[in-house]
Amino acid sequence: MSKFSKLGLRRTAAACAAAAVATVGLASMGAGNAAAAPLANGSKVITGIDGERVFTERTGESQYSVARVAYNGGIGRTALLSGTYKSTASEGVGGNLKVQILAGCQLDVGSLGGSLGGGISVLPSVGLDLSGGVSLPLAPGEAAIVDVTDKDFDSGSATIQLQDFEIEFPNCGGYASARTLTKVIASQGYEIGDDSSSVAGEGTLLQSTLYGQPFFVS
Template identity: 30%
Template sequence: MITIDQASGIRRGVRIAGLAAAIVAVCLASNSVASADTLIPLPDGSKAGPNATVTRTAESALISPSLAANGAGRTAWVSGTVTADIKGIKDVTEASSANGTPNTAGTGNGTNGSTTHGVSRVSTGYIVGCQVDVTGLSANPSLSLGMDSLATALGMTVPLNSGEVKYVPVTAKDILKDGVYTLQYHDAELQVQNCGGFAQARSYTVMEIVGNDYSKSVLYGAPFSIG
């Protein structure tokens, strides 16, 4: 037989257990919301240059918090389509320009993270900064970046210190004749490591035409926060 006092104790125990379960559920829900991925749609862009028009469409970034929850790492899954519409250039080869003379313009390390290696080329990637506002950031067109300034494209892991900016190449394509060239990437993983402050990124696309008449056009995307 259960006494009145025992029954009251049981009821109190049930209420306490129910309250504890509710608190756990709320905490789990809060953690789930806090750790949810954030999709950032980014605007299209286009830029016309000599003999070329570069367009970026369907760009987005899916931001994921670090599983380590240490505030120094985060991941962005980036997607986009880059189109280069080329008109008015002659067929070129890796070694020479259309008239057979050595093609020296734009050889070696290209600018803004591209590498022309003596042939016209369209390349795209991301500028990533730690504790740096990249909203108005663009590289000097004459700036040549050595390999030590480029993040490793394989895996796209970017170790960044405070105040540091790096170029992260994603994909590129050689241009050998007139036509429409398309670069597409979907959910490319961009990991930022060792950044204890806020991190920002923005896409860039470099269109370089080499030969007798050298030209270069750079299209920048809208900046976004990686957390």
């Protein structure tokens, strides 16, 4: 069994995601969408040196910007996000499927406080069905990566479904933008260490990030 540091993987992924939001999440902010909008499907295949294979796909993703009446006179941005995120691995390969949100806000217009909540229910042999939401405390010109949920899987597949998952920018006075990240870490004999800081596996360690279509939150 080979051991791989999760800390190193997180640092590498965070660096890539930070670069992506700088070029897409903030620089491309423009007029917001006022109605429900479908987002592009996406997929990605990664293959190990010994033929290990993981296929990741994002389907049925959409977002709907909703009006929010808040204590600060209505300033704020909220979107409802839905979608299905799935990874399918070749025989003997297991891993972890994770959904994150990469978001940014143009202006900060008040004191910020964030909270993460929501309910999770397990769907039989399918994955996770997640409702609820997340509140993003972002400073002016700042971007953030927020974990939504994740699911370990053995040989086979894992699916996560979001239904009207609320993304709230409570004090965003300018344009807001967000996108999903679908991340997979997998290997043969995948196993999380007792200290939760490393993973073990045989052969190639496969790591992939599938970026969703950026969307504006009006």
